[in-house]
Amino acid sequence: MNRRNTPTKEAVLNLLLSSRKALSQDAIERQLDIEINRATIYRVLNRFCEDDIVHKIVAEDGKQYFAICKKCEDQPEVVQHHFHFRCLSCDSIECLQVPVEYSVPNGYEVQNANCVLTGTCNDCS
Amino acid sequence: MNRRNTPTKEAVLNLLLSSRKALSQDAIERQLDIEINRATIYRVLNRFCEDDIVHKIVAEDGKQYFAICKKCEDQPEVVQHHFHFRCLSCDSIECLQVPVEYSVPNGYEVQNANCVLTGTCNDCS
DNA sequence: TGTTTTATTGCGAATAAGTTGCAATAATAC
DNA sequence: GTATTATTGCAACTTATTCGCAATAAAACA
Numbered sequence: 001m002n003r004r005n006t007p008t009k010e011a012v013l014n015l016l017l018s019s020r021k022a023l024s025q026d027a028i029e030r031q032l033d034i035e036i037n038r039a040t041i042y043r044v045l046n047r048f049c050e051d052d053i054v055h056k057i058v059a060e061d062g063k064q065y066f067a068i069c070k071k072c073e074d075q076p077e078v079v080q081h082h083f084h085f086r087c088l089s090c091d092s093i094e095c096l097q098v099p100v101e102y103s104v105p106n107g108y109e110v111q112n113a114n115c116v117l118t119g120t121c122n123d124c125s
Numbered sequence: 126m127n128r129r130n131t132p133t134k135e136a137v138l139n140l141l142l143s144s145r146k147a148l149s150q151d152a153i154e155r156q157l158d159i160e161i162n163r164a165t166i167y168r169v170l171n172r173f174c175e176d177d178i179v180h181k182i183v184a185e186d187g188k189q190y191f192a193i194c195k196k197c198e199d200q201p202e203v204v205q206h207h208f209h210f211r212c213l214s215c216d217s218i219e220c221l222q223v224p225v226e227y228s229v230p231n232g233y234e235v236q237n238a239n240c241v242l243t244g245t246c247n248d249c250s
Numbered sequence: 251t252g253t254t255t256t257a258t259t260g261c262g263a264a265t266a267a268g269t270t271g272c273a274a275t276a277a278t279a280c
Numbered sequence: 281g282t283a284t285t286a287t288t289g290c291a292a293c294t295t296a297t298t299c300g301c302a303a304t305a306a307a308a309c310a
Contacts, residue, residue, distance in 0.1 A: 001286075002286075004286055004287065005278095006277075006286090006288085008287080024267095025267080026267090036289095037288065037290075039268085039269075039270080039288085039290080039291095040287080040288055040289070042267095042268065042269075044287090047287095056185075058184070058187055059239070060181075060237070060239045062266095062267080063187070063266095063267070064187070064267080064268080083227050083229075085229065096227075098227055102208050102221075102225075102242065103223060104223070106247065107247030107250050108244065108246055108247055108250070110243070110244040111213070111243055112185070112243040113240070113241070113242050114239075114240070114241045114242075114243065115225070115238070116240075117235045118235070118236055119233065119234045119235040119237070121232070122230060122232030125233070125234055126257075127257075128257080129257055129307070133259075150296080151295095161259090162259065162261075163297085164260075164261080164299080165259055167297065167298075168259085169258090172258095187267075187295095188297095189296080251310100253308100254309080254310090255306100255307085255308080255309095256305100256307095256308105257305090257306075257307095258305075259304070259305090260304095261301090261303100262300095262301100263299085264297105264298080264299075265297085265298075266295100266296090266297085267295090267297105268293105268296105269292105269294075269295100270293075270294095271290105271292090272290090273288105274288080274289085274290105275288070276285100276286090276287075276288090277284100277285090277287085278283100278284085278285090278286090279285105280281100280282085280284095
């Protein structure tokens with residue numbers, strides 16, 4: 001299943017790269033100049049996730065948001081789990097450079113972390 | 126808007142009290158002996174949330190799960206934000222007694238935290 | 251105890267997010 | 281240039297949650 005380069009893929013990737021925020025499918029659809037089908041956007045995004053180009057966050061609104069996997073300065077090798085911040089005022093989600101730290105009971109094995117803080121961001125407070 | 130006691134409310138509350146896990150609407154509906162309408166279950170649960178009897182978790186499946194606000198031994202006054210664990214094997218969500226710790230950039234104000242770790246629980250590993 | 255008030259419920263319909271099957275299109279390899 | 285098959289668009293579908301409305305039933309009160 002080799003990947004192909006398409007205008008759609010390019011457009012979505014560029015949008016995500018230029019965005020400071022995590023974007024939902026409908027935000028992406030709105031912000032793109034070219035018209036791309038809803039289902040296609042999801043498929044492109046999910047492929048990006050499979051390829052670890054993008055990570056998916058699910059917020060308390062139950063919606064999926066997608067953000068480029070930027071590597072943290074301190075740990076260039078790993079894109080570790082970090083907190084996300086959802087501002088209720090401007091309704092945007094961004095990645096914080098704050099690693100998620102936790103311990104789990106014996107026998108538990110963590111594969112993923114989905115952590116979203118909610119409140120008011122600097123721009124809105 | 127005074128609250129009234131109803132069989133429905135009782136039943137849902139007792140179920141949540143007796144459950145070690147956070148429950149979704151459909152899990153509650155399935156586990157109850159009495160027949161309660163879907164919309165009603167949601168309304169009861171949301172009222173519990175408003176009254177801080179129950180807290181809501183949204184998992185990466187986008188679904189809402191509800192759990193009794195048990196107070197942690199260490200900080201009996203406050204039900205502080207804690208991690209949740211979702212086991213992909215037995216598909217259940219539970220509250221961990223692990224507080225969520227974080228810092229946020231200047232000017233950010235956190236009102237809530239929704240943190241779910243995903244993986245395999247002790248029973249399934 | 252009977253009556254009134256209004257919170258709660260059930261029902262059905264609506265909404266919204268995300269997925270899927272399928273046929274058409276278009277990258278890429280040869 | 282042709283063949284292969286990844287990608288796309290479309291429409292339909294699924295699933296979770298919400299909402300309006302009329303009926304019901306707690307709770308307060310006479």
